[in-house]
Amino acid sequence: MDQRILIIGAGMAGLFSALALAGPGRRVDVLERDPPTPAGGADEAFSDWNRRGVGHLRHSHAFLARLRNLVQDHHPALLDELRDAGCQEMKFADGLPAASRDRYRPEPGDEILTVITSRRTTLEMVIRRYVERMPGVTIHSNVNVTGLLGDLDADGRFLVEGLRIRDGEVDREERADIVIDGAGRLSQSFDWLAEAGVTWDEESEDAGILYYTRHWRLLPDQTPPERGPVPGAGDMGFIKYGVFPADNGCFSITLSVPEIEETLRQAVMRPEIFDHICQLLPGVAPWIAADRSEPVSKVYGMGDLKSRWRSTVKDGKPIALNLFFAGDGLARTNPLYGRGCSFAAIAAYMIRDALAVSPDPAARALAYQAAVDDGLRPYFRAMRDQDRQAIRRARNTLDPTYRPRLKAKLMKSFAEDAITPAIRSDPALLRAFMRGFHMLEPSTAWLKRPATLGSVLGTWITPRALKQKYYPPKLGPDRAEMFAALELPATADAQRLGLIAA
Ligand SMILES: Cc1cc2nc3c(=O)[nH]c(=O)nc-3n(C[C@H](O)[C@H](O)[C@H](O)COP(=O)(O)OP(=O)(O)OC[C@H]3O[C@@H](n4cnc5c(N)ncnc54)[C@H](O)[C@@H]3O)c2cc1C
Structure with a gap:
């Protein structure tokens, strides 16, 4: 008999x-x-798709290279359909800074x-229509999953046997061999596990x-x-x-504003301020x-x-059997890095691999957690660390008494006077850097290779006058100029936080 798989959610x-x-x-x-x-x-x-389940449906979306490559490797016809629907492909050469464009020599492998990029509604529509045509797959719309079927086993693991469902006005149960939670950031499966006494x-x-x-x-x-x-x-810090x-x-513009910049973030919702x-x-x-x-x-x-x-593994034991999480229910990340959809897709293929490991549900659960810990968690940690830095930076921007310590000065200088001019001057270094950005290798692997590290350090010690043209141009007004132009009070948030006297 066929293995029955139930998936909660038809998002990414x-x-x-x-x-x-x-x-x-x-x-x-x-x-x-x-x-x-x-x-x-x-x-x-x-214009018409009502997706209350995906609050970010009309925010800018891009699929990183890792995800595009995954689609190309496993479903090349889907990649063609995305292209036919008008989705844009931005190649490595398209992102070269003006200062180093003439030094670029195409290399095999640049295509990976x-x-x-596309409106997310288009991406979802095309992927969904492709999935709907796949043999053995059915997407059921307007069906709300209301609970997990199953119970705790003798080892305190929740053995999942299916799902409780509300289909229109009718409540019913669906049995399954495997359940995948793709219910997104508001997924309730962990709540249902908690109600059964499971902790994680x-x-x-x-x-x-x-x-x-x-x-x-475009007109x-x-x-x-x-x-x-x-x-x-x-990245200008305050925007x-x-x-x-x-x-x-079509195209979209996204502005992201630090949480601490309350004045700016309230104003930016007004279309005239945004524009x-x-x-x-x-x-x-x-x-x-x-x-x-x-x-x-x-x-x-x-x-x-x-x-x-x-x-989903606690103290070496799976918290649930025959239940896998993919997407935001498993790991949420800051959208700035554009990795959420890649995370979701990579996890999906890791589930496929874990199911092939063994018929034993516990072995599968452990294999899956090991795969995500190994393959996704390092990226998660790197992004979280970057967020922490950005949060500190945003606060320091508002604090007139802030004076960076030596370590902070050195780190800033390494980023601004070494890495940035290095990758802006040398397409080979940019290529190496982008492999980490696109999750084709660990984010900092490129800097650990002696040759690339040598070039970056060489750039660091090069006098500024000799590398001047490789510094980024000014991206826009500084914070004070921007606030003045928008007629917003530049010190209101510092006052609110008690960083300067009211
Ligand atoms: C503002 C913003 C911008 C982003 N930009 C990017 C980007 O550029 N690139 C990128 O890779 N990632 C981006 N992300 C992240 C990415 O969108 C998410 O990581 C991705 O959507 C997660 O997929 P998911 O399937 O887990 O959740 P979702 O895509 O949110 O899908 C969850 C689905 O589950 C359904 N569902 C939930 N509960 C139930 C239930 N009980 N019964 C039935 N159905 C249910 C929902 O209706 C929904 O359809 C962005 C995120 C945000 C917030």
Whole structure:
């Protein structure tokens, strides 16, 4: 008899789990409480798809190279369908800084550093329609999973036997051999496990930023602006920004603001302030010139962003059997790094591999946790550490008495006077750096190789005058200038925090 797999949620983790697991001998049912994709194409999906289960559906999305490569390796026809739907591929060479473009020599392997960008509604629509056509897979819409079927075994592990479901007005039970939770950041499965008396290890902390996104469409016959010296994405500390080219002449702009910058983050929700900020950023302004594009959405805001890691093995024992978590239910990361969808997809393929390890549910659960600990957790930790640094930096920006210590000065100098000019001057170093960025190898592996470390250190000791042209251009006004231009009180948050007298 076929193995029965139930997947909670048809978001990224649910869809990638279906892609990873569908095959002979398996029946896969994906249970999604939101409605299906509306009839029509990408524009209808963007304007009409009501996805209450995915609050970030209309925020900018990109698939890192690791995820694009995974799609290419396992489902090349899906990659073609994404391209046909208008999703954009941004190649390694497209991201070269102006200062080093003439030093670039294409190398075999550069194609594995390609990113996909698109409206998320388009990405989801195309992947979902592809999954719906797969033999042995059914996506059930408007079906709410309300509980786990099963019980604790003698070892205190929750043995999952299926799911409780509310389908329209009807409550029923569905039996399964394997359940995958792809229910996202608000997944309730851990709550249901807790109700049964299960405990687990979890770490969670604020990502320290809020996210704001607005969408535009190029006017008829208009094209994206030529790439200038100032990049379309950057980090100014009090604002991080990015332009995301998308499908069918659309693009979005995301501004992210540190949580501590309350004045700015309240203001940025207003479209006129959002647009004003964009106009003040030279890497963004040409995109939104009135003769090039028009806004097609409100400003979407998103808070409560967290880094959260949950472990399904406690004290060497699985907390549950026949239940696997993929996606945000397992690990949430700051969207700034653009790794959430990659995490979800990689985890889905790790579940596939764990199921092949052994017929024993405990061995499978341990194999899966070992795989995510080894393959995902180091990236999680690196991102969380970067968030902690950014949170400190945002606070220090508001504190007029802040004086960095020697260690902080050295770290800043290593980032700004060594790494940044090094990767901006030498495409080979940028290539090495990007492999970590795209999760093709551990984030800092490139710096551990003697040759690359030597080049970076060489850049560090090079006098500034000789490497001047490899420093990034000014990304926009500094904080005081920006607040003045927006007519916002620049010291209100420092006063609120007691860092300066009211
Ligand atoms: C603002 C923002 C921007 C982001 N940008 C990027 C990016 O550029 N690149 C990237 O890789 N990642 C990005 N991410 C992260 C990425 O979107 C998430 O990591 C990803 O969506 C997680 O997939 P998921 O399947 O776990 O959750 P989701 O995609 O949220 O899907 C969960 C699904 O489960 C359904 N569901 C929940 N509970 C039930 C239930 N009880 N019964 C039935 N169905 C249920 C929901 O309706 C939903 O459809 C971003 C995140 C945010 C917040």
